Amino acid sequence: MKQDLSLICNSLSETKTLAGCxxxxxxAGLVIGLDGPxxxxxxxxxxxxxxxxxxxxxxxxxxxxxLVQTYESADGLSVMHMDLYRLEAPEQVFELGVEESFYxxxxxxxxxxxxxxxxxxxxxxxxxxxSEGDSRHFSFSAPEAFITALSVxxxxxxxxxxA
Numbered sequence: 001m002k003q004d005l006s007l008i009c010n011s012l013s014e015t016k017t018l019a020g021c022x023x024x025x026x027x028a029g030l031v032i033g034l035d036g037p038x039x040x041x042x043x044x045x046x047x048x049x050x051x052x053x054x055x056x057x058x059x060x061x062x063x064x065x066x067l068v069q070t071y072e073s074a075d076g077l078s079v080m081h082m083d084l085y086r087l088e089a090p091e092q093v094f095e096l097g098v099e100e101s102f103y104x105x106x107x108x109x110x111x112x113x114x115x116x117x118x119x120x121x122x123x124x125x126x127x128x129x130x131s132e133g134d135s136r137h138f139s140f141s142a143p144e145a146f147i148t149a150l151s152v153x154x155x156x157x158x159x160x161x162x163a
Contacts, residue, residue: 033112
C-alpha cells in the first residue's frame with residue numbers, strides 16, 4: 001500500500017539535508033522517480049542524494065545527454081542516475097539496461113513518465129514543485145514502510161512534514 005508525505009524546503013541547505021535523509025534509505029532494487037517541471041531541481045536533488053551516498057567530493061553531472069550515469073558507494077551499492085527526457089518511446093529504456101539496474105542498483109530516474117507502462121508500480125515517486133520564492137515543495141508517494149523510515153530520518157534532522 002502506498003502512502004504520501006510532503007514537505008517544503010526553504011533553502012538549498014534544507015534540500016541537501018532532505019537528500020541526506022533520503023540517501024540513507026537507498027538500497028539495491030529501489031526505483032525512484034523524480035517528476036516536476038524543467039528547472040525545478042530534479043538533477044540538483046539527485047546530485048545531493050548521490051553525493052550523500054557516495055561522497056561529497058564526487059562530480060555528479062546531469063545525465064541529460066549521456067542518459068545514464070553510474071556511481072558506486074564505499075559499501076558497494078551501485079547508484080544509477082537516469083534522465084529520460086530525450087526518449088521518444090517507452091521501449092527505449094531497455095537500451096539503458098533498466099532490467100538489470102532495477103534489481104542490482106538504486107535508481108534515480110528523472111522524467112519517469114517517459115517509461116509509460118514499464119514504470120514499476122512499487123516505485124518511490126517524488127514530485128518537486130516550485131513554491132514561494134526559492135522554496136521547493138516535495139511530495140513523496142511510496143510504500144508505507146519507506147515513508148515511515150523517511151519520516152524517522154526527517155525527524156532526526158528536524159525537517160517538518162507538511163500537513
